[in-house]
Amino acid sequence: MSSIAISDLRDRPDFAKAVADRVWRAFWKDKGHPLSLLTGLVQENLGPGPIPTALVAHEGDRFVGTVSIIASDEDTRPQYTPWVAALWVEPEDRRRGIGAALVERAAEFVFRSGAGRVYLLSGPHRRSFYERLGWSMLEVIDDGMSILTRDAPARQA
Numbered sequence: 001m002s003s004i005a006i007s008d009l010r011d012r013p014d015f016a017k018a019v020a021d022r023v024w025r026a027f028w029k030d031k032g033h034p035l036s037l038l039t040g041l042v043q044e045n046l047g048p049g050p051i052p053t054a055l056v057a058h059e060g061d062r063f064v065g066t067v068s069i070i071a072s073d074e075d076t077r078p079q080y081t082p083w084v085a086a087l088w089v090e091p092e093d094r095r096r097g098i099g100a101a102l103v104e105r106a107a108e109f110v111f112r113s114g115a116g117r118v119y120l121l122s123g124p125h126r127r128s129f130y131e132r133l134g135w136s137m138l139e140v141i142d143d144g145m146s147i148l149t150r151d152a153p154a155r156q157a
């Protein structure tokens with residue numbers, strides 16, 4: 001993890017293509033969506049922000065992983081916002097704490113931008129990963145997917 005940096009995609013727009021490709025393959029391709037849809041969505045992360053924002057983990061110019069902060073990841077729960085989503089680490093870089101670091105940085109980004117609570121959607125096999133990182137179960141929705149949440153740390157007086 002030592003030589004891995006985590007940057008805002010606005011500062012490293014050269015990684016936009018890799019982010020679109022990996023997020024498309026992992027979460028969108030099997031649902032029949034074209035890569036061009038993701039390419040367009042990823043471009044939105046280059047706008048003024050803070051939402052949406054994509055973070056990239058990289059070792060110099062080598063892409064290692066990504067996570068996004070988006071307004072909504074679950075159409076049936078518009079009252080919940082913002083969300084951490086689209087977490088991906090390259091297969092050869094896994095189990096070194098990079099996924100955990102990306103989730104942590106995404107939550108910090110949300111809290112720094114002023115939101116007091118953040119949400120994420122997890123499959124059953126990933127729940128314990130997030131719970132170990134301090135996220136709490138909020139509710140189970142369709143297909144066994146769970147909404148987890150995390151609150152901003154209390155401010156020191």
Ligand SMILES: CC(C)(COP(=O)(O)OP(=O)(O)OC[C@H]1O[C@@H](n2cnc3c(N)ncnc32)[C@H](O)[C@@H]1OP(=O)(O)O)[C@@H](O)C(=O)NCCC(=O)NCCS
Pocket residue numbers: 026086087088089090093094095096097098099100101121122123126128129
């Ligand atoms: C989920 C994902 C992002 C995790 O990335 P990662 O970099 O491997 O994450 P971490 O290294 O922080 O943690 C992964 C596991 O490695 C363990 N680990 C972390 N550092 C370790 C180390 N130095 N040695 C051994 N194990 C370690 C963690 O405890 C964790 O264990 P768990 O799977 O039992 O919870 C990655 O597997 C991925 O991209 N998967 C495909 C996409 C996906 O499923 N995204 C999440 C959608 S909810």
